[in-house]
Amino acid sequence: MDENPALDAAGAKLGLLFAVRGQTVANRITQAVRDAPLRLAAAVLLIGLIWMGLYGLFRLVFVQLSRTPLEATVAIPLVFNFFFVAMLALLTFSNAIIAYGALFGKAESPYLLTLPIAPLDVVTFKYLECLVLSSWSLILLGLPMMFAMAATSEEPMFYLFFLAFFLAFIPIPGAIGLLLAWGVARFFPRRATRAVTLATALALVVVIVTALRSMQPGETATEVWLRAFLTRMSFVQSAMLPNNWVAAGIDHALHGQFPVSFRYLGVTLANAFFLSWIAVRLVSGYFDGAYDRASSGRGGGRRLAAEASGGPAGWVFFYLPLPLRLIAAKDLRTFFRDPAQWSQLTILFGLLVLYLTNMPTLRLEFSASGWFLFIPFLNLCAVSLILATFTCRFVFPLMSLEGQKLWLMGVLPLPRGRVLLAKFAFSMTVTVLVAVGAMSLAAFMLNLDMVWTAIHLVVTMSICFGLCGFSVGIGARLPMFGQNNVARIASGLGGTTNLLASVALVAIVLTGVGLATWQSKYLAANTLPDARSLILCAVAALVAIVAGVMALRVGAKHFNRVEV
Amino acid sequence: MTDLVGDPAIVLAGVRKSYGRTLAVRNLSLEVPRGELFAFLGPNGAGKTTTIKMIVGLLRPDEGYVRVCGLAIGSNGVAAKARLAYVPDQPFIYDKLTGREFLYFVAEMFGITTQHRDRKLNTLIRRLDIGEFLDHLTESYSHGMKQKVVLAAALLHEPAVLVVDEPMVGLDPRTVRSVKDLFTEHTRGGGTVFMSTHTLEIAETLADRIGIIHRGELIAVGTLNQLKTQARREHSLEDVFLQLTEVGDEGVSDG
Numbered sequence: 001m002d003e004n005p006a007l008d009a010a011g012a013k014l015g016l017l018f019a020v021r022g023q024t025v026a027n028r029i030t031q032a033v034r035d036a037p038l039r040l041a042a043a044v045l046l047i048g049l050i051w052m053g054l055y056g057l058f059r060l061v062f063v064q065l066s067r068t069p070l071e072a073t074v075a076i077p078l079v080f081n082f083f084f085v086a087m088l089a090l091l092t093f094s095n096a097i098i099a100y101g102a103l104f105g106k107a108e109s110p111y112l113l114t115l116p117i118a119p120l121d122v123v124t125f126k127y128l129e130c131l132v133l134s135s136w137s138l139i140l141l142g143l144p145m146m147f148a149m150a151a152t153s154e155e156p157m158f159y160l161f162f163l164a165f166f167l168a169f170i171p172i173p174g175a176i177g178l179l180l181a182w183g184v185a186r187f188f189p190r191r192a193t194r195a196v197t198l199a200t201a202l203a204l205v206v207v208i209v210t211a212l213r214s215m216q217p218g219e220t221a222t223e224v225w226l227r228a229f230l231t232r233m234s235f236v237q238s239a240m241l242p243n244n245w246v247a248a249g250i251d252h253a254l255h256g257q258f259p260v261s262f263r264y265l266g267v268t269l270a271n272a273f274f275l276s277w278i279a280v281r282l283v284s285g286y287f288d289g290a291y292d293r294a295s296s297g298r299g300g301g302r303r304l305a306a307e308a309s310g311g312p313a314g315w316v317f318f319y320l321p322l323p324l325r326l327i328a329a330k331d332l333r334t335f336f337r338d339p340a341q342w343s344q345l346t347i348l349f350g351l352l353v354l355y356l357t358n359m360p361t362l363r364l365e366f367s368a369s370g371w372f373l374f375i376p377f378l379n380l381c382a383v384s385l386i387l388a389t390f391t392c393r394f395v396f397p398l399m400s401l402e403g404q405k406l407w408l409m410g411v412l413p414l415p416r417g418r419v420l421l422a423k424f425a426f427s428m429t430v431t432v433l434v435a436v437g438a439m440s441l442a443a444f445m446l447n448l449d450m451v452w453t454a455i456h457l458v459v460t461m462s463i464c465f466g467l468c469g470f471s472v473g474i475g476a477r478l479p480m481f482g483q484n485n486v487a488r489i490a491s492g493l494g495g496t497t498n499l500l501a502s503v504a505l506v507a508i509v510l511t512g513v514g515l516a517t518w519q520s521k522y523l524a525a526n527t528l529p530d531a532r533s534l535i536l537c538a539v540a541a542l543v544a545i546v547a548g549v550m551a552l553r554v555g556a557k558h559f560n561r562v563e564v
Numbered sequence: 565m566t567d568l569v570g571d572p573a574i575v576l577a578g579v580r581k582s583y584g585r586t587l588a589v590r591n592l593s594l595e596v597p598r599g600e601l602f603a604f605l606g607p608n609g610a611g612k613t614t615t616i617k618m619i620v621g622l623l624r625p626d627e628g629y630v631r632v633c634g635l636a637i638g639s640n641g642v643a644a645k646a647r648l649a650y651v652p653d654q655p656f657i658y659d660k661l662t663g664r665e666f667l668y669f670v671a672e673m674f675g676i677t678t679q680h681r682d683r684k685l686n687t688l689i690r691r692l693d694i695g696e697f698l699d700h701l702t703e704s705y706s707h708g709m710k711q712k713v714v715l716a717a718a719l720l721h722e723p724a725v726l727v728v729d730e731p732m733v734g735l736d737p738r739t740v741r742s743v744k745d746l747f748t749e750h751t752r753g754g755g756t757v758f759m760s761t762h763t764l765e766i767a768e769t770l771a772d773r774i775g776i777i778h779r780g781e782l783i784a785v786g787t788l789n790q791l792k793t794q795a796r797r798e799h800s801l802e803d804v805f806l807q808l809t810e811v812g813d814e815g816v817s818d819g
Contacts, residue, residue, distance in 0.1 A: 013673065020669045024660040027701065031660070111656040114620045115673050116646035288641070292624040295617075296583050 013117045017125040039493065051144050058148035066152050077251045083145070084243035085236050088173050089203070094134040095177025096184070102126045103287070104185045104294040113291065123178075123284035127276070131174045142166050149254065161253035161261055165246045168265060171272040172242045175279035182283040185294035242268060320425055323414045327422035328429070331398065335430065341394050348386045349434050356442045373452060377517045379442040380456055381510055383435050384463050388502040391471040395427040396498045397489035399475035399559070406481075406562075417556040420472055424552060427468040435460050451528055455537050459513055462541035466505050469548020474498040476555030479562075505547055512540025571634030573598045573725045573756035574619060578628035581614055588614040590780045592628070596758060596773075598724070601751045603771035604760040607809055611780040612760040613653070616729050619758065620650040633724050646674065649718035653730040655710050659703035663694060663713045666702060667720060674721035681720065688716040691742050708734040719746060726750060727758045732766060744770055768801040778809050 032040045061079070103109055103126050112122050146162040237244050249264030283290070317328040335341050356379070402419060439460045443453040478494030489495060516533035574596040581589040589611040596602045606612045617623040618630050621637040621644065630637045635644040657666050671681040689695045692712045702710060711734050718726055726747075732740050747757050747770060761767055767774055774791055776784040784791055788801060795807040 016669070016672050020658065020661070020665075023665055024658050027660045027662075027665075031701070107656065108658075110622055110652075113622055114645060114648070114650045115670075116642045117673070118642055288621070288624065288638070291622075295623060296581070 014121045014125055017112075017117075017121065021125075021129065047140070050140065054141065054144035055148050058145045059151055062148055062152045077247050078237075080247035080250055081237055081243055084169065084246045085241065087169075088241075088243050091134055091170070091173035092176045092180070093203075095130050095174045096180040097177075098130045098134050099126065099178045099181035100184060102130055103181060103283075104291055109291070110295075113288075118284075119287040120280070120284040123280050123287055127174065127178055127280055127283075130178065131170055134174065134177070135170045139166070149250075157258060158253050161258070161265070162250055164265055165249050165253075165268065168268040168272050169242060169246050171276045172268075175272075175275035178279045178283055182286070182290050186286065186290040189293040189296065242271060245271075316429060317425060320422070323412070324418060324422040324425060327419060328426040331423065331426040332430070335394075335426075344393070345390055345430075345434060348390065349438055352382060352386065352438050353441060356438065356445050373517045373520055376442060376446055376448050376452065376456060377514060379446075380439065380459065380513060383438055383442075383460060384506045384510060387431055387435055387463060387467055388499075388506050391427065391431065391467040392495065392499045392502055393490050394486070395423070395431075395468060395471035396475045396495055397480075397486045398423050398427070399472065399555070400479040400481060400483060400489045400494075401486070415560075417560050420476055420552060420556045420559060423472045423475075424468055427472065428464060431464040431468060432461055435464055455513075455516075455529075455534075459509065459537060459541050459544075462544040463506065463509055466509070466544030466548040467502050469551045470501050470505060471498055473548075473551030473553070473555030474501060476559040476562075477551075501551075505544060509540045509544050512536045512543070516540075571631065572596060573600070573633060574602075574758060575631040576615070576619070576628065577631075579615075579618060579625040579630065580627040581611075581618060581623060581625050588780055589618070589625075589777075592777075592780075592782050594775060594782060594785065596756055598756055599751050599754050600772045601747060601757045601759065601770055603767035603774045604758065604777065605762075605764070605767060605774060605805060606760075606777035610777045612777055613729060615777065616650075616727055616758070616760055620648055620727055621645060647724040649721065649723035649726045651711075651714050651718045651726075651728040651731055653733065655714035657702040657705075657710055657713060659701065661702060662700060663698040663702055663705070663709075666713065667698075667717055670717040671720055676721055684720055684722070685716070688719060691746060692716055692739060693742070706734070708736065708739070711735055712739060715743060715746075719750070722753075723755065725756045725758065729760045730762065731759060732761070732763055740766075764801045764805060774801070776805060776808050784808050 065079075103123070109122075109126075146159065146166075149162065150158050237247075245264045245268045249261045249268065252258070252261040252264065316332060317325045320328060399420070402423070436457055439456055440453070442448075443456065448456075474494060474497055478492075478497060480489045480492045480494060483489050483492075513536070516529065516536040519533045519536070520529045572595045574594070576592050576594045579589055579592040580587070592611075592615060604612055604615065614623065618625050619632065619637070621630075621641050624638060632644040633647045635647070637644045657663075658669075661669070667685060668681070671685075676684075689698065692715060694709070694712050694716060697705065697709055698713070702713065705713070711731070715728075715731065718728070731743060731747075735743065744766070747759070751757055751772070759767075759771070768788060771788070773785065773787055775782055776791070784794055786794065788804075791801070791804045791808070792799075795804040
């Protein structure tokens, strides 16, 4: 066979992997421009709007801070410190998730492993790809911040330094994430998702508890409190943490002290390269073994999950007729057996519960000031937005996924439209149980009176109704049949439509309740709201229910005649 | 390509593989010489795909070793894989590449010169009848179309060892005939084909030797006539397969 000796050169196959990825991206863009120019334009427009919004917000903060030079000297490095420490945590987590999927998933990795490529080339390629995929959010958030910062600075070199610090910082969480992903595959192959979920939940709990502890009872938003708060959070500014190098470097660049800034940039770059080198070498050296363990370990723990979910699935939907009960119970079992679903719901509401149970430590004296309704209202906002996230991410794809088994639905002695009812019953049951539980806890912790508790619970249930109706109805009207990936279904055209509709619905309902809350702000605790407030809340709840019913009807009509 | 000519194409020696507590393959020893078409049969869950994944280096044996053309797949993976081609039952293709772009990628990956690639590709396009859709994105392909392109990619670099898992699923009868002919020509040219299949007729007509795996154990290896003798059956491979795997079941339950 004729062979090309040039390919024996080191890195030649790495270049080939990048070339093929570049080709797929080019084809994807060509396809998007040709087939869906409006969608592409809408995406670019939305990104532009987000950037402008963020720019405005950051600029407001920095202009405000620069008016008081003394505070600015303290606060601006602190803002950067917190920003980059948050980014360090978020990017480490997202890199770990992306790297795990990229290296140990079932798509491209097994294919590459059968080709004559050295593991070092595969891991290097995947690592660099993960850096790009995970850091776009940092760029999205960071660039408007950079421009806002630069607008308040007179140093033209500032842009270059800021960008250089960004790029130098990104590989640090990337390398940690890569090592974490490899560690999970190597040491927790049978419980990879569960291990990542538990580690994340634990990390979040530690962060929340630390934050809550930093707000000690009795302290109010005064200089004393601020000083005490900064002292408690001083560990964030440790000289050993990369967020501190970046924050200090940017701050020095902002004040024109470029030699010092350059030194910090050197420290950041050296650490980024060193960590990346260690991570890539270690992971590629033991890649085959870790891949083998990740592949061989899959499939454990099913029996326990079946027993745990089989019981409740049978009786939770007692109120449904048998065929619908079977479908809803099947969805509940799937929910319990998919850690991505139950863990996200648990984490979101777990954090909410943690916050709610810690509310007394905040010592908010709202009951005396007549503003006692605003904290419960903000709780309602938080619960509603979490619900919208959950329904858009997990309820919306249900119909698309069911579409792949439409032949099964087609041969069942059941009108197809009733499948929607089963999906609706399933999602409504799960969301109502969790959301009403959280809102009841919030009302109890705040000692909210019975009338407002009842109002909030009714509104919560109506929001559940509307959001579930939207996700199931729009899911049936704009499905993505043939797609197994839940994330892709949720981020497609139908998913985006559902997200926008859900956010709009939540905004409308909360506006109604917000107006009623505003109207009642001067009422003393345990006083009945006036008729206008009650009507506003009732109308808000009714809007959610009517919107949900309409979405379900539209979805059922389309689903009845759909052909797959 | 430099090759260790004296060594068998595939050697599995005392190979064992488990998934947690489930033993998928136990003490499997097998040699497949060069130029042979070996059919690997077994009921669902018998350990066929696990064995194949160990041959191509996707999984590591817990015990024993695997060699391809004399090269250990574990410690000399890149060199061994350069002599291998693998067609899985669920083929992977980059969905945002055209079939032609994918084939060019594979050709470059195996270091084939442009001239040789074009010459070989023209033959494969004609034999597998893929010319009509080769310049479309592969995301629009049916399973059979994908299977044809992946087969073309596997044969493009004229591998010493071709490992295929259920190669005929989703192919039309004309393409099945072409694939059979391509496999036969490949072995006549000195290449080896290791084929897992449930289609006993294909194994019966194509294979030089047949191996039957059942519950992770290789319970029979030999030519069709040798297997008939072992099973004391004079009829088809289907009878032989059913007889041997039934005996295997009895053996396991007795044990």
